[in-house]
Amino acid sequence: MDFERVSFAFFIVFALTINFGFFAGDIDNPAHHHVMELYAAIIISLIATIIKLGDRTHIGSVLLATSLVADLHLLAAAFIWGYFQHVSDTGVTPDVMATIVSVSGGALIANITSVVLLVIETVVVRR
Amino acid sequence: MNNLIFLFLKRIRLPLLLLITSYAVVILGFVLIPGRDDQGNVWHMSFFHAFYFVSFMGSTIGFGEIPYEFTNAQRMWTVFSIYITVTIWLYSIGAVLSTLQNPTFKKILRENEFRRKIRRIKEPFYLICGYGDTGKLLAHELAENHILSVVIDIDPERIDDLLINEPYVDIPALAGNASYPEVLEKAGLTKPDCRGVIALTNKDHVNLKIAIAARLLSKKRVIDDSDLMLVCRAESSDAEANMASFGTSHIINPYEVFARRLALSVRSPSAYLVYEWLTSVHYLDEDDNEDDISEGEDNQNKSDKTHLVREEPICPPKGLWVICGYGRFGKAVARHLNYVGIQTRVIEAMPELTHPPEGSIHGKGTEAITLREANITEAVAIVAGTDNDANNLSIIITAKDELKRVWQTRQxxxxxxxxxxLLVDDELQQEELAQEQHKLFTVARQNHSHNKDVFKQAELDFIMQPASIIAGEILSIIKTPMLDRFLSLARRQKDAWANLLISRISSFIEEDVPNTWMLEISEQQTPAVAYFLKQGTIMLDEMLRHPRNRDKSLNCVVLLVHRKISRLPNQKNRQSAPSKREHFKDYLLPEGDFEIQKGDQLLFCGDSESMNLMCWTVSNINVYNYLRTGYELPGGYVWQWIYKHKLLRQEKLYSQKESSGTKASIK
Structure with a gap:
């Protein structure tokens, strides 16, 4: 057992699960999507990205790419939320919430790809 | 390039992780801790506000507590956060800086830069392996001649040295072991622009490995002067034979080269002078240049200029030569001197290792007693050839002192x-002889170039500097490949022949080292000559006329004409056996009425002005026509049309003159 492998897999899977936690629920119901969950998703996703840095294998670079995609989606979602909450007069309406959740859905897909790749790599290595 | 990014990312992974974690904790803290708004209601900071506050808190503390004044709980958390984030920021910045300063990182950065430089090279270049004394001299000379070189050396300090020595030229340099093929490949060995590999390291086996790698990595190319030149320095005959066995184009053994020159100077001083003139390195120290400027008007000083070239031929005496040190150098010198009939006596410190000939003296040669044992008073010359510069100088000085002492006692x-x-006539004569012999011919081996000044002061007749010898040889091979051929032919000539050549050259060379250059009679190199060759024969004299006044001739001589003999008659034979070997014929010092043919290679020697003028005449049809006929050809179409009749008449006249001339000569 290798601590590096454990933390690597942990953060990748954690990023997916927490992202799913935010995504799950009615798409336009603000009560189903808590801001804390989005915050946690962003932090975990960023940490997962950093952990993937510096891996020179081919699969490593694809993993890094998926992680960067997830980061972009989640940050975009956070930006939309912040903009409508504080800058725009409309506030977070069900329409806005639908946009935020669908954007985070993109991150969810990226995170799923990441986990699939991780599983493939694990199966291939067989150690 | 990829290496660099990955290394950098790997190094900054931990600082980035710490930064994100600390920000996450601090922002979360601000969101969770309840605050109060201006009405005193409980108010929770949003993530947006928390991120805003934390962002400026870490760098510029002092924007104030926004949007509402903080509660004590929030302030307590702020104090904690400030220390956490500021510390982690400092650590991260430090980590990034130390990564950039890391030697490994710097090395990769440098290698990347080197690789980029190599990739951008679009001109022919030479790969120099080993930047010691020789490599330094060679790289400098090549740069002076506008030939690009790429340098590899195992010692990074020497590569730094290169930047200091050659501040005006950008010579790509790599610190690496040249015996690894991948290093050679990195330095552009496999590029088609690589014209030659020059292995100058001081270890024979490394040079050997370089030669093998060069041969195997560029299989498609011919190891030859015209395609990929392979020059190796070798110090032992074993390595020399090994290198020669797989087609190294030039193997330079500094000891052999020097010994051969020394023997040549004994046999024929004039031939040696020619040799030295033509192969010398135009290397002047900066201090010497300054001297020349300040004392330029004084002719006396001009002759003292520290050229590596002598004005007068040196005349080594014939008689007994004492050789101190019977290593590779001593052996080579002894063998070559014996070959030209000079008697030698060897002084050797470790006879059990070097096996000197019988009758040799055991000792260092630095003590007077050993020299006395070798009968230094009888000897005409002494060669200090140990591998220690201090010992060599000591030998020379001791020998001179010893002679002086003997002479004084005799006086x-x-x-x-x-x-x-009490004087007897016989004795008087002997003593007078001894007095004459007081002048001892001194030859010393200088191992390191930084001892140059001491050796200069020692008033030696002959200094053997391996660096300048090797650099000179290689430079002449690169610059004028024909010179090598000429010199090997010239070595076999008699002294009288060399005297003739010297008188010809010295008639127009005043103080500078003569230039040598090469021309091939072809459409590309000499369009004018090729044009007129189609119309008739061309004498060598014609090419040597001055383009401003055809009655005068240029300050140069033709040293050698190298002609390919094509075997056209038996073409069938040629097709059946497509051997690459062609037949050559060399004409040494051809006379003025020598007839030039297409494809001839001509080697000239003269001053630099003549060289430039010659380049002009052979490529400009109008100028060449003036040389040939004495008339100037009009340039434009209109004038050519007007002058057509005149030209026709002029050509007729010329041909008539020529035919009458040949008739006269037949009669």
């Missing part, structure tokens, strides 16, 4: 004898 004896009328 005293003579004074004593004459006072008491």
């Amino acid at each position: 005293q004896n003579r004074a004593f004898n004459s006072r008491y009328h």
Whole structure:
């Protein structure tokens, strides 16, 4: 057992699960999507990205790419939320919430790809 | 390039992780801790506000507590956060800086830069392996001649040295072991622009490995002067034979080269002078240049200029030569001197290792007693050839002192004898002889170039500097490949022949080293000559006329004409056996009425002005026509049309003159 492998897999899977936690629920119901969950998703996703840095294998670079995609989606979602909450007069309406959740859905897909790749790599290595 | 990014990312992974974690904790803290708004209601900071506050808190503390004044709980958390984030920021910045300063990182950065430089090279270049004394001299000379070189050396300090020595030229340099093929490949060995590999390291086996790698990595190319030149320095005959066995184009053994030159100078001083003139390195120290400027008007000083070239031929005496040190150098010198009939006596410190010939003296040669044992008073010359510069100088000085002492005692004896009328005629003659012999011919081996000044002061007749010898040889091979051929032919000539050549060259060379250059009679190199060759024969004299006044001739001589003999008659034979070997014929110092043919290669020697003028005449049809006929050809179409009749008449006249001339000569 290798601590590096454990933390690597942990953060990748954690990023997916927490992202799913935010995504799950009615798409336009603000009560189903808590801001804390989005915050946690962003932090975990960023940490997962950093952990993937510096891996020179081919699969490593694809993993890094998926992680960067997830980061972009989640940050975009956070930006939309912040903009409508504080800058725009409309506030977070069900329409806005639908946009935020669908954007985070993109991150969810990226995170799923990441986990699939991780599983493939694990199966291939067989150690 | 990829290496660099990955290394950098790997190094900054931990600082980035810490930064994100600390920000996450701090922002979360601000969101969770309840605050109060201006009405006193409980108010929770949103993530947006928390991120805003934390962002400026870490760097510029002092924007104030926004949007509402903080509660004490929030302030307590702020204090904690400030220390956490500021510390982690400092650590991260430090980590990034130390990564950039890391030697490994710097090395990769440098290698990347080197690789980029190599990739951008679009001109022919030479790969120099080993930047010691020789490599330094060679790289400098090549740069002076506008030839690009790429340098590899195992010692990074020497590569730094290169930047200091050659500040005006950008010579790509790599610190690496040249015996690894991948290093050679990195330095552009496999590029088609690589014209030659020059292995100059001081280890024979490394040079050997370089030669093998060069041969195997560029299989498609011919190891030859015209395609990929392979030059190796070798110090032992084993390595020399090994290198020669797989087609190294030039193997330079500094000891052999020097010994051969020394023997040549004994046999024929004039031939040696020619040799030295033509192969010398135009290397002047900066201090010497300054001297020349300040004392330029003084002719006396001009002749003292520290050229590596002598004005007068040196005349090494024939007689007994004492050789101190019977290593590779001593052996080579002894063998070549014996070959030209000079008697030698060897002084060797470790005879059990070097096996000197019988009758040799055991000792260092630095003590007077050893020299006395070798009968230094009888000897005409001494060669200090150990591998220690201090010892070599000591040998020379001791030998000179010893002679002086002997001479002084003899003087005293003579004074004593004459006072008491004890003088016998025989003795007088002998003593006078001894007096003449007081002048000892001194030859010393200089191992390191930084000892140059001491050796210069020692007033030696002949200094053997391996660096300048090797650099000179290689430079002449690169610049004028024909010179090598000429010199090997010239070595076999008699002294009288060399005297003739010297008188010809010295008639127009005043103080500078003569230039040598090469021309091939072809459409590309000499369009004008090729044009007129189609119309008739061309004498060598014609090419040597001055383009401003055809009655004068240029300050140069033709040293050699190298002609390919094509075997056209038996073409069938040629097709059946497509051997690459062609037949050559060399004409040494051809006379003025020599007829030039297409494809001839001509080697010239003269001053630099003549070289430039010659380049002009052979490529400009109008100028060449003036040389040939004495008339100038009009340039434009209109004038050519007007002058057509005149030209026709002129050509007729010329041909008539020529035919009458040949008739006269037949009669």
